[in-house]
Amino acid sequence: MPRLWFINKNQDELVQLQRDRFYFNWREGPNRSQYSTYDEIYRKFSQHWTLYREFLAEMGIGLAIRECELTYVNHISHEAGWTAMSDIDKVMGRMTWQSSKDGFLPAPRSVNWQALFDLPADKGRLSIKLQPAFRGEKKEQILLFELSAKGIGSDRSDKGVDDWFETAHEWIVKGFEELTDRDVQRSVWGKER
Structure with a gap:
C-alpha cells in the first residue's frame, strides 16, 4: 500500500x-x-x-500492534524571550551556554540537543530534541522542541494501548514542564499552574 x-x-x-x-x-x-x-x-x-x-x-x-507513538512538536519563536542561540537558557532553563572571559569558544551559532529517557515498566522511551529551524514563507527563526514517546509495553489490548498513551502523555507534559522556563510557560503558552 x-x-x-x-x-x-x-x-x-x-x-x-x-x-x-x-x-x-x-x-x-x-x-x-x-x-x-x-x-x-x-x-x-x-x-x-x-x-x-x-x-x-x-x-x-x-x-498486530508493534509500537505506539505520541509526539508533540513545539515551535518556539523569539516572543518566548530568546534572540540568539546563547539565549536558550531564557526559554529552556536547564540548557545553557556559558561563555567565560578566558574561554576560547564564542557563543554557538547553532545548537542541537537530544536526550533519551526510559519510560516506566518497560513501556518504551521518551526522546527529546531541540534544534534551530525556520518557519513559514518569511523564514522566521524558531527553536523546534520535539518530545516523542515510542513503545508499547507488554499489554497490547485496547486498555493497554490507552494506558500506554496516558503514560506517554504524562511523560511528555512533565518533561516539557521540567525543561522549559516557568515564566515562559505562563507568558507564552498560558500555563496556569
Missing part, C-alpha cells in the same frame, strides 16, 4: 496510512485553528483507529 493521507476540510487533522503504520496528526492549519487539547485529539484518534480496525476486520486482514 502506498502512503495515503486523509486531510479534513480545515486542513488541521491528518490521518496517514502506510503498509505498517496508522498515524493521526493534529497540526496548525492555514486557518490557524485553536490549539486542541490532548483529550480532544485522543478522542478523535480513537474514533479513526476504531473505524480502521473495523475495516480491516471486514476485509479479513489481521492486525
